Amino acid sequence: SAVISQKPSRDICQRGTSLTIQCQVDSQVTMMFWYRQQPGQSLTLIATANQGSEATYESGFVIDKFPISRPNLTFSTLTVSNMSPEDSSIYLCSADSPNTGELFFGEGSRLTVL
Amino acid sequence: GENVEQHPSTLSVQEGDSAVIKCTYSDSASNYFPWYKQELGKRPQLIIDIRSNVGEKKDQRIAVTLNKTAKHFSLHITETQPEDSAVYFCAARGFGNEKLTFGTGTRLTIIP
Numbered sequence: 001s002a003v004i005s006q007k008p009s010r011d012i013c014q015r016g017t018s019l020t021i022q023c024q025v026d027s028q029v030t031m032m033f034w035y036r037q038q039p040g041q042s043l044t045l046i047a048t049a050n051q052g053s054e055a056t057y058e059s060g061f062v063i064d065k066f067p068i069s070r071p072n073l074t075f076s077t078l079t080v081s082n083m084s085p086e087d088s089s090i091y092l093c094s095a096d097s098p099n100t101g102e103l104f105f106g107e108g109s110r111l112t113v114l
Numbered sequence: 115g116e117n118v119e120q121h122p123s124t125l126s127v128q129e130g131d132s133a134v135i136k137c138t139y140s141d142s143a144s145n146y147f148p149w150y151k152q153e154l155g156k157r158p159q160l161i162i163d164i165r166s167n168v169g170e171k172k173d174q175r176i177a178v179t180l181n182k183t184a185k186h187f188s189l190h191i192t193e194t195q196p197e198d199s200a201v202y203f204c205a206a207r208g209f210g211n212e213k214l215t216f217g218t219g220t221r222l223t224i225i226p
Contacts (some may be wrong), residue, residue, distance in 0.1 A: 103214055
Protein backbone atom coordinates (compact mmCIF):
# COMPACT_ATOMS: atom_id res chain seq x y z
CA SER A 1 0.00 0.00 0.00
CA ALA A 2 1.05 3.57 -0.61
CA VAL A 3 1.88 5.91 2.26
CA ILE A 4 0.83 9.50 1.61
CA SER A 5 2.11 12.42 3.64
CA GLN A 6 0.47 15.81 3.55
CA LYS A 7 1.48 19.11 5.01
CA PRO A 8 0.43 21.28 6.61
CA SER A 9 -1.96 19.13 8.64
CA ARG A 10 -3.86 22.25 9.62
CA ASP A 11 -3.61 25.99 9.26
CA ILE A 12 -5.51 29.14 10.06
CA CYS A 13 -5.39 31.64 7.24
CA GLN A 14 -6.45 35.20 6.65
CA ARG A 15 -8.98 36.10 4.00
CA GLY A 16 -7.36 36.98 0.69
CA THR A 17 -4.19 34.99 1.22
CA SER A 18 -3.12 31.79 -0.52
CA LEU A 19 -1.86 28.52 0.91
CA THR A 20 -0.05 25.64 -0.75
CA ILE A 21 -0.57 22.08 0.44
CA GLN A 22 2.10 19.52 -0.30
CA CYS A 23 1.53 15.81 -0.90
CA GLN A 24 4.30 13.21 -0.95
CA VAL A 25 3.81 9.54 -1.83
CA ASP A 26 6.35 6.94 -0.78
CA SER A 27 6.24 5.20 -4.17
CA GLN A 28 5.71 6.16 -7.77
CA VAL A 29 2.05 6.38 -8.67
CA THR A 30 0.32 7.14 -11.92
CA MET A 31 -2.77 8.89 -10.65
CA MET A 32 -2.97 11.55 -7.94
CA PHE A 33 -6.15 13.33 -6.96
CA TRP A 34 -7.17 16.23 -4.74
CA TYR A 35 -10.45 16.05 -2.83
CA ARG A 36 -12.26 18.54 -0.64
CA GLN A 37 -14.31 17.48 2.34
CA GLN A 38 -16.40 20.14 4.00
CA PRO A 39 -17.48 19.55 7.61
CA GLY A 40 -19.88 16.63 7.86
CA GLN A 41 -19.93 16.18 4.10
CA SER A 42 -18.71 13.69 1.54
CA LEU A 43 -15.58 13.84 -0.57
CA THR A 44 -15.71 16.03 -3.64
CA LEU A 45 -13.08 15.67 -6.32
CA ILE A 46 -11.35 18.95 -7.14
CA ALA A 47 -9.00 17.72 -9.84
CA THR A 48 -6.76 14.98 -11.14
CA ALA A 49 -3.09 15.92 -10.93
CA ASN A 50 -1.42 14.82 -14.14
CA GLN A 51 2.33 14.34 -14.23
CA GLY A 52 3.92 16.58 -16.80
CA SER A 53 0.72 18.26 -17.93
CA GLU A 54 -2.04 20.49 -16.65
CA ALA A 55 -4.42 19.14 -14.03
CA THR A 56 -7.91 18.04 -15.04
CA TYR A 57 -10.50 19.99 -13.05
CA GLU A 58 -14.00 18.91 -12.11
CA SER A 59 -17.04 21.03 -12.68
CA GLY A 60 -17.11 23.95 -10.28
CA PHE A 61 -13.34 24.07 -9.75
CA VAL A 62 -10.96 26.23 -11.78
CA ILE A 63 -7.23 26.47 -12.16
CA ASP A 64 -7.03 30.10 -11.08
CA LYS A 65 -8.54 29.24 -7.71
CA PHE A 66 -6.89 25.83 -7.21
CA PRO A 67 -3.61 25.68 -9.14
CA ILE A 68 -2.03 22.24 -8.97
CA SER A 69 1.48 21.07 -9.70
CA ARG A 70 2.67 17.51 -10.35
CA PRO A 71 6.40 17.70 -11.11
CA ASN A 72 7.03 13.95 -10.77
CA LEU A 73 5.37 10.62 -9.95
CA THR A 74 5.58 10.99 -6.17
CA PHE A 75 4.73 14.63 -5.43
CA SER A 76 1.95 17.13 -5.96
CA THR A 77 0.85 20.47 -4.57
CA LEU A 78 -2.53 22.16 -4.35
CA THR A 79 -2.77 25.90 -3.82
CA VAL A 80 -5.93 27.47 -2.50
CA SER A 81 -5.80 31.02 -3.82
CA ASN A 82 -7.35 34.23 -2.56
CA MET A 83 -9.04 32.38 0.26
CA SER A 84 -12.43 33.22 1.72
CA PRO A 85 -14.22 31.67 4.71
CA GLU A 86 -16.09 29.41 2.26
CA ASP A 87 -12.78 27.69 1.52
CA SER A 88 -12.58 26.44 5.10
CA SER A 89 -12.46 22.71 4.64
CA ILE A 90 -10.33 19.59 4.74
CA TYR A 91 -8.28 19.04 1.61
CA LEU A 92 -7.23 15.47 0.94
CA CYS A 93 -4.55 14.20 -1.38
CA SER A 94 -5.01 10.70 -2.77
CA ALA A 95 -3.24 8.28 -5.07
CA ASP A 96 -4.07 5.04 -6.84
CA SER A 97 -2.14 1.89 -6.07
CA PRO A 98 -0.67 0.91 -9.45
CA ASN A 99 -1.22 -2.78 -8.70
CA THR A 100 -4.70 -2.91 -7.18
CA GLY A 101 -6.31 0.36 -8.23
CA GLU A 102 -7.11 1.02 -4.57
CA LEU A 103 -7.28 4.70 -3.69
CA PHE A 104 -5.20 5.76 -0.69
CA PHE A 105 -5.62 9.05 1.15
CA GLY A 106 -3.32 11.39 2.94
CA GLU A 107 -4.21 12.55 6.44
CA GLY A 108 -5.77 15.70 5.11
CA SER A 109 -5.08 19.40 5.59
CA ARG A 110 -7.65 21.24 7.66
CA LEU A 111 -7.84 24.87 6.59
CA THR A 112 -9.70 27.54 8.51
CA VAL A 113 -10.09 30.91 6.82
CA LEU A 114 -10.90 33.88 9.02
CA GLY B 115 -21.02 11.66 -15.20
CA GLU B 116 -21.44 9.10 -12.46
CA ASN B 117 -23.89 9.77 -9.64
CA VAL B 118 -23.84 7.72 -6.44
CA GLU B 119 -26.65 7.82 -3.90
CA GLN B 120 -26.25 6.40 -0.41
CA HIS B 121 -28.82 5.50 2.25
CA PRO B 122 -29.39 5.91 5.10
CA SER B 123 -27.53 9.06 6.11
CA THR B 124 -27.52 7.95 9.75
CA LEU B 125 -27.90 4.51 11.27
CA SER B 126 -27.93 3.39 14.87
CA VAL B 127 -27.81 -0.29 15.81
CA GLN B 128 -27.42 -2.22 19.01
CA GLU B 129 -24.05 -3.79 19.56
CA GLY B 130 -24.08 -7.31 18.16
CA ASP B 131 -26.78 -6.56 15.59
CA SER B 132 -26.19 -6.21 11.86
CA ALA B 133 -25.95 -2.98 9.87
CA VAL B 134 -26.71 -2.55 6.18
CA ILE B 135 -25.87 0.47 4.05
CA LYS B 136 -27.08 0.73 0.47
CA CYS B 137 -25.83 2.63 -2.58
CA THR B 138 -27.05 3.06 -6.11
CA TYR B 139 -25.06 4.25 -9.09
CA SER B 140 -26.05 5.70 -12.43
CA ASP B 141 -23.32 4.70 -14.88
CA SER B 142 -23.84 1.14 -16.10
CA ALA B 143 -20.19 1.09 -17.21
CA SER B 144 -18.95 1.40 -13.61
CA ASN B 145 -16.97 -1.66 -12.62
CA TYR B 146 -15.28 -0.94 -9.28
CA PHE B 147 -17.10 -0.31 -6.01
CA PRO B 148 -15.09 0.36 -2.84
CA TRP B 149 -16.29 1.13 0.65
CA TYR B 150 -14.39 3.50 2.93
CA LYS B 151 -14.57 3.97 6.68
CA GLN B 152 -13.73 7.35 8.15
CA GLU B 153 -13.32 7.77 11.87
CA LEU B 154 -13.59 11.21 13.38
CA GLY B 155 -10.63 13.35 12.41
CA LYS B 156 -9.01 10.57 10.40
CA ARG B 157 -8.49 9.86 6.73
CA PRO B 158 -10.88 7.58 4.82
CA GLN B 159 -9.63 4.01 4.74
CA LEU B 160 -10.67 1.24 2.39
CA ILE B 161 -12.43 -1.60 4.18
CA ILE B 162 -13.67 -3.71 1.28
CA ASP B 163 -14.23 -3.43 -2.44
CA ILE B 164 -15.91 -5.39 -5.19
CA ARG B 165 -15.55 -5.51 -8.95
CA SER B 166 -18.33 -5.97 -11.44
CA ASN B 167 -17.42 -9.56 -12.26
CA VAL B 168 -18.28 -10.64 -8.71
CA GLY B 169 -21.67 -10.62 -6.96
CA GLU B 170 -20.52 -10.85 -3.37
CA LYS B 171 -17.35 -10.54 -1.35
CA LYS B 172 -16.80 -11.19 2.33
CA ASP B 173 -14.04 -10.34 4.76
CA GLN B 174 -14.70 -11.53 8.31
CA ARG B 175 -17.65 -9.47 9.61
CA ILE B 176 -17.89 -7.29 6.52
CA ALA B 177 -19.51 -8.22 3.22
CA VAL B 178 -20.44 -6.35 0.08
CA THR B 179 -23.04 -7.41 -2.47
CA LEU B 180 -23.45 -6.07 -5.99
CA ASN B 181 -26.49 -6.16 -8.25
CA LYS B 182 -25.37 -4.94 -11.66
CA THR B 183 -28.83 -5.19 -13.20
CA ALA B 184 -30.33 -2.91 -10.58
CA LYS B 185 -27.13 -0.85 -10.29
CA HIS B 186 -26.91 -1.06 -6.55
CA PHE B 187 -24.48 -2.40 -4.00
CA SER B 188 -24.64 -2.82 -0.26
CA LEU B 189 -22.34 -3.06 2.74
CA HIS B 190 -23.22 -5.55 5.44
CA ILE B 191 -21.59 -5.51 8.87
CA THR B 192 -22.47 -8.37 11.18
CA GLU B 193 -21.94 -8.70 14.93
CA THR B 194 -21.34 -4.97 15.19
CA GLN B 195 -18.92 -3.64 17.77
CA PRO B 196 -18.40 -0.14 19.23
CA GLU B 197 -15.31 0.34 17.07
CA ASP B 198 -17.49 0.04 13.98
CA SER B 199 -18.90 3.49 14.81
CA ALA B 200 -17.74 5.79 12.01
CA VAL B 201 -18.86 7.39 8.76
CA TYR B 202 -18.96 4.98 5.83
CA PHE B 203 -18.71 6.06 2.20
CA CYS B 204 -19.47 4.02 -0.88
CA ALA B 205 -17.93 4.92 -4.21
CA ALA B 206 -18.00 3.89 -7.85
CA ARG B 207 -15.56 4.08 -10.73
CA GLY B 208 -16.32 3.55 -14.38
CA PHE B 209 -14.38 1.46 -16.87
CA GLY B 210 -11.60 3.56 -18.37
CA ASN B 211 -12.29 6.30 -15.85
CA GLU B 212 -9.68 6.78 -13.17
CA LYS B 213 -11.66 8.87 -10.70
CA LEU B 214 -13.92 7.69 -7.89
CA THR B 215 -17.32 9.23 -7.26
CA PHE B 216 -18.35 9.04 -3.61
CA GLY B 217 -21.74 8.64 -1.99
CA THR B 218 -22.96 11.10 0.60
CA GLY B 219 -21.92 8.96 3.57
CA THR B 220 -23.63 7.10 6.40
CA ARG B 221 -22.91 7.88 10.03
CA LEU B 222 -23.09 4.54 11.83
CA THR B 223 -23.44 4.53 15.61
CA ILE B 224 -23.18 1.31 17.56
CA ILE B 225 -25.11 1.46 20.82
CA PRO B 226 -23.42 -0.52 23.60
